[in-house]
Structures are given as structure tokens and as C-alpha cells.
Amino acid sequence: MAKVLMKGNEAIGAAAIKAGCKFFFGYPITPQSELPEYMAREMPKAGATFLQAESEVAAINMVYGAAGAGARVMTSSSSPGISLKQEGISYIAGAELPCVIVNIIRGGPGLGGIQPAQSDYFQATKGGGHGDYKMVVLAPASVQELTDLLMEGFDIADQYRNPVMIIGDGMLGQMMEPVELREPKKRNLPPKDWATTGTGGRGHTNVINSLFIDPAECEKHNLKLKAKFDEMEKNEKKYEIYNCDNPDIIVAAYGTTSRIVKTAIDKCKDEGINVGLIRPISLWPFPYEVFEEYADRAKAFLSVEMSLGQMVEDVKLGVNGKKPVYFYGRTGGMVPVPDDIVAEIKKILGGAK
Amino acid sequence: MAEMVFQRTKGLQDRPFHYCPGCTHGIIHRLVAEVLEELGVLDKAIGVAPVGCSVFAYDYFNCDMQEAAHGRAPAVATGIKRVHPDKVVFTYQGDGDLASIGTAEIVHAAMRGEKITTIFVNNAIYGMTGGQMAPTTLVGQKATTSPFGRDKNHAGSPIRMSEMLATLEGPAYIERVTVTTPAHIRKAKKAIRKAFEAQIEGKGFTMIEVLSTCPTNWGMSPVEALRWLEENMIPYYPLGVYKASEEVK
Ligand SMILES: Cc1ncc(C[n+]2csc(CCOP(=O)(O)OP(=O)(O)O)c2C)c(N)n1
Ligand code: SF4
Numbered sequence: 001m002a003k004v005l006m007k008g009n010e011a012i013g014a015a016a017i018k019a020g021c022k023f024f025f026g027y028p029i030t031p032q033s034e035l036p037e038y039m040a041r042e043m044p045k046a047g048a049t050f051l052q053a054e055s056e057v058a059a060i061n062m063v064y065g066a067a068g069a070g071a072r073v074m075t076s077s078s079s080p081g082i083s084l085k086q087e088g089i090s091y092i093a094g095a096e097l098p099c100v101i102v103n104i105i106r107g108g109p110g111l112g113g114i115q116p117a118q119s120d121y122f123q124a125t126k127g128g129g130h131g132d133y134k135m136v137v138l139a140p141a142s143v144q145e146l147t148d149l150l151m152e153g154f155d156i157a158d159q160y161r162n163p164v165m166i167i168g169d170g171m172l173g174q175m176m177e178p179v180e181l182r183e184p185k186k187r188n189l190p191p192k193d194w195a196t197t198g199t200g201g202r203g204h205t206n207v208i209n210s211l212f213i214d215p216a217e218c219e220k221h222n223l224k225l226k227a228k229f230d231e232m233e234k235n236e237k238k239y240e241i242y243n244c245d246n247p248d249i250i251v252a253a254y255g256t257t258s259r260i261v262k263t264a265i266d267k268c269k270d271e272g273i274n275v276g277l278i279r280p281i282s283l284w285p286f287p288y289e290v291f292e293e294y295a296d297r298a299k300a301f302l303s304v305e306m307s308l309g310q311m312v313e314d315v316k317l318g319v320n321g322k323k324p325v326y327f328y329g330r331t332g333g334m335v336p337v338p339d340d341i342v343a344e345i346k347k348i349l350g351g352a353k
Numbered sequence: 354m355a356e357m358v359f360q361r362t363k364g365l366q367d368r369p370f371h372y373c374p375g376c377t378h379g380i381i382h383r384l385v386a387e388v389l390e391e392l393g394v395l396d397k398a399i400g401v402a403p404v405g406c407s408v409f410a411y412d413y414f415n416c417d418m419q420e421a422a423h424g425r426a427p428a429v430a431t432g433i434k435r436v437h438p439d440k441v442v443f444t445y446q447g448d449g450d451l452a453s454i455g456t457a458e459i460v461h462a463a464m465r466g467e468k469i470t471t472i473f474v475n476n477a478i479y480g481m482t483g484g485q486m487a488p489t490t491l492v493g494q495k496a497t498t499s500p501f502g503r504d505k506n507h508a509g510s511p512i513r514m515s516e517m518l519a520t521l522e523g524p525a526y527i528e529r530v531t532v533t534t535p536a537h538i539r540k541a542k543k544a545i546r547k548a549f550e551a552q553i554e555g556k557g558f559t560m561i562e563v564l565s566t567c568p569t570n571w572g573m574s575p576v577e578a579l580r581w582l583e584e585n586m587i588p589y590y591p592l593g594v595y596k597a598s599e600e601v602k
Binding site for chain 1: 366395396397398399401408411412414415416417418419420421422425428429430431432433434435436437440441457458460461
């Protein structure tokens, strides 16, 4: 397929349909409304169903029902709406249902603003909803990568019977870039023989459930989930290493922020400062080992985020005390500019000599 | 007692109910199960259990089941029915589940005319959590969170869901019944059957509200509870058909 120019939000829709997503349940919220609008237009043509729910709470529970019924299904929202979905996400993880959830993050807390942010990192990677659960969280930095990860996300969800979250921000959602919808690497996907489709002579009933009233049973269920999360940690880490051969300092950044950092890296190069970048693509599972491995090569680390410091905690865990870890961030919808990142790097290197 | 109540039905699994003695949840389960069996749709039925005393409904009904979060059963059922429009999808919900935390979900499922059947068990109290006030608790009725009786000025007057939902265009059939006597049980079964038939024929959303007892949290014997229901609940929640679209009549 030839490359076509697409807006991030619409590219998500095109990639989802291409990946065989047959159901979309959503609710309008800026800055992701082009996605449900695109789905409302395009899904019927593909023999798929778009339904606008009465709330994000209802949307995620429709996802639960549809996923439990065996369908490929997704929902999308932005920060305040994702907060409302947390109950459902926890139930979906508990009942082991596959689905894809997109969060086009905006500034918070509360109603916040509608401009780009990365301040939902904790919510996405550390739980968000109640209980011991994890979901794969993928953070693309370009429209191409957005479509690649989205398509693969459906397979990851099906492989592990677990929700997968794709996060971006309004910049990525609005960005027009050339994309080619590419099939992900083939995975062995188990049959959905657990789905509620009506017994139809199956000989036993299928039940979708997350209730285990006996604590011993509930613990057993949690341990089963844990084994699955361990498997995901082993298999699903993704990251990019950029300019890290001989760096003075290594910056950690993900999503659109990593692109701004790359510009800052070029500017530093002009001034004779060598800056590397580790870009986590999977925020969970987080590539801790990579940070530990590169800790010997740099004098210091700097986490640059559109938040007041969330991923930096994982960077510190990865670096494991071997080198100082600094933080620079803008928040509330303010975007860091390359010159400020360069200034921050100089400040750190000046002090860390 | 009417014999049919105690006939074995293939619609239920061979497991003992966990319900308190005299609780009418069990009778209502049986009626739903018998109707599914008699309509020959057990192998294409998918039920949604609520959060409440009937949370274990997924262990009782002999068909595929999903357990939903508190109040979300109509949204879950919407997801299921959109995936399997040819299957028979139902929710089984208490009054805290449907008339309090899940009001948005039930109203909008009804508005959309989702082709599902909701069995709404109204016992005027939160059973599972130990007898707190529900939106359906009667004015003056004592509950653990209305220890002096529900005060209208403080907590408002009870909500009548069947009447409210009947104002919408989406529902094809809504009826309120009870199960306090063999005659009422027969009527209730007929209503449940009508609702499922209307769903199967694709007419729209259907709901049967069943006035039910909670002897345990009402602090009564099973027999007293049946009498209390008839004397206090039926006057406020009149039995009858609230919505029957042209085709269903
Ligand atoms: C989000 C959430 N809030 C509260 C509860 C606790 N809870 C469990 S059952 C229930 C009330 C059930 O009452 P009702 O729907 O009337 O059903 P009944 O038990 O009377 O059959 C509540 C509040 C819960 N499980 N989840
Ligand atoms: S608590 Fe009430 S509603 Fe629940 S099983 Fe006992 S009698 Fe029935």
C-alpha cells in the first residue's frame, strides 16, 4: 500500500478498521473527537458498528460486553473520560478480556485544558483502576508508529486476553503525516473459546466474571494474572535508543516530547555536547534494564516530560542510583521547547563535571 | 404454592441457591429460566448478572453469562447484543443496581430501544450490603441508612422506574408484576414470556419489574414480608402494563 497523508486521530480509526476492529463505543471529548467521528462515517462501510454511548462509563462497559462476546473492540477518550473508564478497565483486566483503549491525553487535573500533556502516565502505567492489574501501554511518536502500534495492540490484547492502552496527545492526534497501514508481525492468537456466544450445543456455559468471593480463590486468580503480566514484561518491551554511543548525558522522553528532544539533541551537537536519547515505546512494561545498561555511558540522565515528573520515577528505578537523574517538564498543556531543554542540559552538565 | 414453581427446569443449573429463606429472588430466577427453556432459546441466551444479592446469577442460569459492574448491566448487554443480534440477551438487576447507580445505563439502553430484556427486581432496599436505603425505599420505611424511616424532605420520594421508562419511545414492552401468590406468579411468568418474545421478534427494549421481598433486611418472616409487600409496595408501585408498543399489544 502506498503512503497516504493522514491526521493522527483519523489514522487510528483507519488502522483499527484494517486490524479487524468491528466495534467502537465512544463519547465525544476534545482532542480526540475526530476519531469517533471518523468511526461513525467509516465503520458502517466496513460492516462494523460504531455506537455513541451515554458516557465513558457506559462506553467501557459496552466494550466489556462486546469483548466478552468475542468481538474485536475498542474505545477512545481523553483524560477526564479515561478517568471515568477506570472502573471498567479494572473489570476488563479482572475478567481477562481483550480490547484496545486510546487516551489522547490533555492537561489536568480536573477539567484541566485541551492542549497536549503526558500527565496521565501514572494513571496508565500504575493502575488507574483498583486492584493488582497491568495493561500494556504503548506511546507512539509519529502517525506511522501510532498506526503500527494500534494494529499490533489488538493482537497483544488477544494474545494475553488483557486490555492494551495506546497513549498520545493532541499534537499527535492533529498531526498530518504520511502513513502506510502495515500488518503487524504474525502472532499465534488463541481461539476465543471462552466467549459468551450462546452455548449453541457447546455442552457447557461460558461465564465472564471477575468475582472471586473466596479470598483463596481470589488470590489464585491474581497469581494467574501475575504470571500473564510477567510474560508480557518478558515479551512486550519496546524502546528506541538514539545517539547513545558516547553521550555526555542521556535524555529519557516518550511520544511527541521525544521529537522535541531530538531537535534539542541536534542543537546540542552544534555546540559540541553529545546527548543521547532513550525513548520508551512501551511505558508498561517499562524498559528498566536499558537504563541500567546505559548508566555506565553517561554522566547523568534527564527525563523530559509534559508533566510535573511522572516517568522520571521509572527512569530512577532503571538507573538504579548509578548516576544522577534530573527532571525537566512543562505541564497543563504547555509544550517544552528545544532551547529550554538545551539550557537544562547545559545547566546539568555544568554542575556534573 | 403453585407446582410450577418447584418443577425442575433445564434453565437452571443443578446448584442450591444462596438466597435467604423466603426471598423471592429464587422464584424470579425460576420464572426466567422456565421461559427461556419453553421458548427453546437456552442455547442462544446470554445473561448479564448485576452486583447485588443476585450477583451469582451466573452460577444459576444454564446459559452463557457475564457478570457486570454495579449498575452497568444494560451497557454490557448492549455490547453483547450488538455483537450477537441474533441471540437472546437479558439483564437481571436489583433496584440499587438499576434505579440508583445504573440509572444512566438503563435509561439510555431503553432510549436506544436495545433489543434486550431487563428483569428488574424491586425489593425496596439494598439487600446484599445489609439493608441500606434504596431509591425505591418507601417514605417512612426504615432502613439502616434511614433509621427513622425515609424522610421525603431529606431523601425525596421513591422512584418509579417502569413509569419513567414508559415515557420513552424505545421500549416495546414494560410491565410491573409481583410473585406473592400463585396467581401473581402465573401472571409474572406470562409477562416475562411476553418480554422475551418481543425481544426475539426485534420489537425493542423490554423490561419486567418484579416487586420482590427481602425478609432478612425488612426484619420480617417470609409470610409477613409477602403481606407487607402487598399492603405497602403495590399501592405505591401499581401492577400492570406501562408500555406495549402497537405490535406487542
Ligand atoms: C461501585 C460499587 N458501589 C457499591 C457497591 C456495593 N454494593 C454491592 S450490592 C449493592 C446494592 C445492591 O442492592 P440491589 O441492587 O437493590 O440488589 P439486592 O441486593 O437488593 O438484590 C451495593 C451498594 C459495589 N459493589 N460497587
Ligand atoms: S438479603 Fe434480602 S434480597 Fe438478599 S437474599 Fe436475603 S432476603 Fe433476598
